Amino acid sequence: MTNETPVLEARDIVKELGKGAGKVMALKGVSLKLVPGELTLLMGPSGSGKTTLLSILGCILSPTSGEVRLAGHSTTGLGPEQLAELRRQHIGFIFQSYNLFPTLNAVENVRIALDVLGQKGYPAAARAEEVLREVGLGHRLQNFPSNLSGGEQQRVAVARAIAASPSIVLADEPTAALDSENGHAVMALLARIAKEQNRSVLAVTHDPRTLGYADRVVRIEDGKIVGEERRPEGVNSPEITDLTKKRRKANA
Amino acid sequence: MILTLAFRNLFHDRIRLAVTLVGILFSIVLVAVQLGLYLGSSRMITNMIEKTNSDLWITTFGAKSFEEGGILLTSGQRHQALATPGVKAVIPMVSAFAEWRKPGGGSTRVAVVGIDAEDGGLEPWNLIEGTWDDIRAPDAIAVDRSYLGDLGIQGIGDTAQIALGRVRVRALTEGIRSFTQSPYVFTPLQRARNLLNMDGEKGDKSTFFLVQLEPGANLETVRTALQERLEGTDVLTKAEFRDRSLAQWLFKTGAGIALIGGALLGILVGTVIVAQTLYSSTKDHINEFATLRALGSSGSYIHKVILAQAGLSAVIGYSLGMIIALLILYLSRNSPLPLVMTPGLAFSLFALTLFMCAISAVSAIMKVTKIDPATVFSR
Numbered sequence: 001m002t003n004e005t006p007v008l009e010a011r012d013i014v015k016e017l018g019k020g021a022g023k024v025m026a027l028k029g030v031s032l033k034l035v036p037g038e039l040t041l042l043m044g045p046s047g048s049g050k051t052t053l054l055s056i057l058g059c060i061l062s063p064t065s066g067e068v069r070l071a072g073h074s075t076t077g078l079g080p081e082q083l084a085e086l087r088r089q090h091i092g093f094i095f096q097s098y099n100l101f102p103t104l105n106a107v108e109n110v111r112i113a114l115d116v117l118g119q120k121g122y123p124a125a126a127r128a129e130e131v132l133r134e135v136g137l138g139h140r141l142q143n144f145p146s147n148l149s150g151g152e153q154q155r156v157a158v159a160r161a162i163a164a165s166p167s168i169v170l171a172d173e174p175t176a177a178l179d180s181e182n183g184h185a186v187m188a189l190l191a192r193i194a195k196e197q198n199r200s201v202l203a204v205t206h207d208p209r210t211l212g213y214a215d216r217v218v219r220i221e222d223g224k225i226v227g228e229e230r231r232p233e234g235v236n237s238p239e240i241t242d243l244t245k246k247r248r249k250a251n252a
Numbered sequence: 253m254i255l256t257l258a259f260r261n262l263f264h265d266r267i268r269l270a271v272t273l274v275g276i277l278f279s280i281v282l283v284a285v286q287l288g289l290y291l292g293s294s295r296m297i298t299n300m301i302e303k304t305n306s307d308l309w310i311t312t313f314g315a316k317s318f319e320e321g322g323i324l325l326t327s328g329q330r331h332q333a334l335a336t337p338g339v340k341a342v343i344p345m346v347s348a349f350a351e352w353r354k355p356g357g358g359s360t361r362v363a364v365v366g367i368d369a370e371d372g373g374l375e376p377w378n379l380i381e382g383t384w385d386d387i388r389a390p391d392a393i394a395v396d397r398s399y400l401g402d403l404g405i406q407g408i409g410d411t412a413q414i415a416l417g418r419v420r421v422r423a424l425t426e427g428i429r430s431f432t433q434s435p436y437v438f439t440p441l442q443r444a445r446n447l448l449n450m451d452g453e454k455g456d457k458s459t460f461f462l463v464q465l466e467p468g469a470n471l472e473t474v475r476t477a478l479q480e481r482l483e484g485t486d487v488l489t490k491a492e493f494r495d496r497s498l499a500q501w502l503f504k505t506g507a508g509i510a511l512i513g514g515a516l517l518g519i520l521v522g523t524v525i526v527a528q529t530l531y532s533s534t535k536d537h538i539n540e541f542a543t544l545r546a547l548g549s550s551g552s553y554i555h556k557v558i559l560a561q562a563g564l565s566a567v568i569g570y571s572l573g574m575i576i577a578l579l580i581l582y583l584s585r586n587s588p589l590p591l592v593m594t595p596g597l598a599f600s601l602f603a604l605t606l607f608m609c610a611i612s613a614v615s616a617i618m619k620v621t622k623i624d625p626a627t628v629f630s631r
Contacts, residue, residue: 054629060546084545085550088549099539099540102540103260104257113547115254116548120253
């Protein structure tokens with residue numbers, strides 16, 4: 001386990017969903033820390049509570065009990081607008097279905113994440129183009145989602161997630177809708193974001209193809225963390241191992 | 253980006269946009285026509301009063317309007333008014349309905365207006381043929397060109413009969429229309445009295461006295477003095493008489509209420525159509541709004557997108573609606589009741605359209621207020 005200060009920490013999270021006879025305990029006392037520079041995978045079967053935990057870590061849902069601390073601030077008792085403020089300041093999201101705006105082109109899809117943050121005009125447009133080039137879409141800036149492949153759409157979503165330089169990137173099944181080649185490309189991109197930009201990346205997945213890119217794998221079942229393993233160097237793909245070494249050297 | 257997103261959302265579904273615009277357009281045209289008719293009617297009703305050069309009007313007690321003043325004021329009362337301190341002139345005027353017998357047979361009702369132009373109280377304006385001197389000739393009258401057909405005549409030189417007297421058209425005006433649809437017939441004061449069979453005992457009576465004040469005279473003081481001296485009369489300012497005439501023709505007859513009711517109906521229908529289409533548009537884009545919320549946008553950011561959509565709809569719908577309204581206005585210019593559009597009305601209509609669209613956005617805003625950003629993970 002690393003000794004770095006966690007940028008996001010969840011302690012004893014319990015989440016009950018539904019009411020009355022239909023009430024379900026989706027999370028039963030989950031604790032988790034995310035540190036900068038790491039790509040963590042949250043793996044588990046369907047219905048294990050992965051997405052619920054991701055929603056709570058992303059300040060979209062509030063826990064029934066327990067505490068989430070984001071960048072040193074407790075989220076306990078915060079209202080929807082305060083949680084939204086935390087999200088736009090600290091968190092970038094990547095969704096399984098990309099969730100791009102079909103009426104906006106690639107640059108505009110990225111710019112909108114900056115716009116909600118109050119970054120407007122030429123600097124925002126320049127930043128949007130910069131991150132799209134970073135994810136390899138410099139040649140598709142003006143394309144609308146309907147004219148992009150699934151892999152390209154997910155890369156636009158990645159660019160949108162990192163445009164405002166959040167300390168945390170949360171990804172929900174980022175490879176589920178992609179073929180093998182694009183799935184690997186997106187995971188490599190997320191690993192690069194974690195290493196090169198020293199961000200904390202958490203990806204919820206049940207895709208075994210993603211394992212090679214992870215620094216840490218957390219397994220969840222029936223609302224509880226049932227295992228956590230740190231991937232030893234050499235298990236990862238050579239590219240990721242190399243990136244990890246570089247980051248550690250830079251941090252030393 | 254708010255405007256960009258609103259614009260793209262709006263133009264994304266062209267059919268729905270068309271429905272929205274038709275709703276606004278229909279509403280604007282209906283309201284513009286109704287209010288245009290209301291303004292046009294008001295202008296017709298008050299035109300004669302507004303055109304007089306007077307500070308006060310003396311009418312018989314309870315006179316309802318310019319056309320329904322009765323012929324009861326006497327020359328004795330006029331002299332009493334003239335003797336009131338602060339009064340410079342008291343100009344007698346006659347106004348009454350009379351029967352117009354057409355030269356080709358048949359008859360219609362006209363409003364005879366008798367006044368001597370040299371008194372400086374009122375003279376027919378917008379003369380397009382003939383002069384006031386021509387009207388001073390024996391039997392001479394002036395009528396509006398737009399009523400020639402209704403009066404059964406062709407133009408200058410034609411003769412007809414009012415009550416018992418023969419008249420000849422010596423001058424034509426343009427655009428002097430009557431709300432009652434009884435054409436105005438202008439003629440000198442005494443000629444009017446003769447036509448209306450007011451010779452003999454009643455030969456010096458009048459419908460109104462137009463009072464002009466001495467420079468520096470206090471209007472309220474003079475008015476009070478006149479009211480005290482002249483029993484059985486009303487002494488009104490021009491504005492008061494105008495309002496009384498408007499109340500009589502527009503509200504007591506129900507015509508104005510029907511026009512305003514039509515305008516309100518237009519606003520209601522427009523609001524419902526725009527609200528319905530904005531709501532369905534918001535519902536269609538609800539996942540995008542949920543994504544925005546998940547990305548950390550504030551509630552007000554999303555509200556601004558919806559309001560911008562409403563605002564864009566308003567601007568486009570208003571522009572199209574005004575084009576059609578102005579076309580109807582142009583086509584109505586020679587009708588018995590021409591529509592009137594003023595810059596003030598055009599601006600008010602624009603403000604009304606924006607307000608209507610903003611109100612329409614409420615249901616859509618209520619919808620997005622309930623968005624659960626967690627839905628972004630369930631797709």
